[in-house]
Amino acid sequence: GQSLEQPSEVTAVEGAIVQINCTYQTSGFYGLSWYQQHDGGAPTFLSYNALDGLEETGRFSSFLSRSDSYGYLLLQELQMKDSASYFCAVSQDSSYKLIFGSGTRLLVRP
Amino acid sequence: SAVISQKPSRDICQRGTSLTIQCQVDSQVTMMFWYRQQPGQSLTLIATANQGSEATYESGFVIDKFPISRPNLTFSTLTVSNMSPEDSSIYLCSTIGTEHRLAGATSSYNEQFFGPGTRLTVL
Numbered sequence: 001g002q003s004l005e006q007p008s009e010v011t012a013v014e015g016a017i018v019q020i021n022c023t024y025q026t027s028g029f030y031g032l033s034w035y036q037q038h039d040g041g042a043p044t045f046l047s048y049n050a051l052d053g054l055e056e057t058g059r060f061s062s063f064l065s066r067s068d069s070y071g072y073l074l075l076q077e078l079q080m081k082d083s084a085s086y087f088c089a090v091s092q093d094s095s096y097k098l099i100f101g102s103g104t105r106l107l108v109r110p
Numbered sequence: 111s112a113v114i115s116q117k118p119s120r121d122i123c124q125r126g127t128s129l130t131i132q133c134q135v136d137s138q139v140t141m142m143f144w145y146r147q148q149p150g151q152s153l154t155l156i157a158t159a160n161q162g163s164e165a166t167y168e169s170g171f172v173i174d175k176f177p178i179s180r181p182n183l184t185f186s187t188l189t190v191s192n193m194s195p196e197d198s199s200i201y202l203c204s205t206i207g208t209e210h211r212l213a214g215a216t217s218s219y220n221e222q223f224f225g226p227g228t229r230l231t232v233l
Binding site: 091097102103 | 141143151152153154155158168202206207220221222223224225226227
């Protein structure tokens with residue numbers, strides 16, 4: 001079967017750094033994406049990794065290790081507005097279809 | 111960024127009835143997807159809406175239950191048929207960012223834009 005594992009909840013304080021891990025087991029792998037979703041909102045794209053290594057976009061960075069079937073999203077200088085659910089998603093091929101992880105609910109405390 | 115709208119934004123329906131959800135995109139796109147997100151859960155792909163041909167359904171989803179139309183490159187509908195309380199979910203459509211007229215130049219490969227969702231409650 002296919003599975004993407006993420007921690008269900010993470011709590012951190014404002015200004016801190018938090019890492020959300022994602023391990024995947026899929027029949028194919030093309031790339032790993034991360035999406036943010038606030039309560040009642042639509043998922044919004046954060047990053048995409050197709051190759052091993054770190055991709056940095058402002059306060060957010062995403063890492064991929066294809067050999068370990070593992071990736072993470074790193075959020076720096078946490079702000080209250082970062083409280084949301086974060087989903088990793090695998091593309092298995094060039095069809096753009098996504099398989100989503102179970103999601104990690106991040107709570108940022110003052 | 112791309113504008114995707116959905117109608118209705120929410121609905122409460124009776125068991126056994128059907129609801130058609132509309133998804134409108136502000137530019138022509140070839141790829142359009144329908145997802146389901148049950149309360150507090152992850153997103154699950156229902157099907158790919160193909161323009162000019164039948165939708166391609168994922169395992170566990172069938173056309174009789176979730177008929178999809180895609181009459182042109184900016185519009186699609188998803189019908190949830192013969193509803194039961196287990197169908198209570200948020201239904202979202204999405205498109206590929208690189209296809210959007212305004213976002214394409216800056217959109218990352220594989221970025222998807224999602225509509226605001228339709229929150230369905232079946233009693």
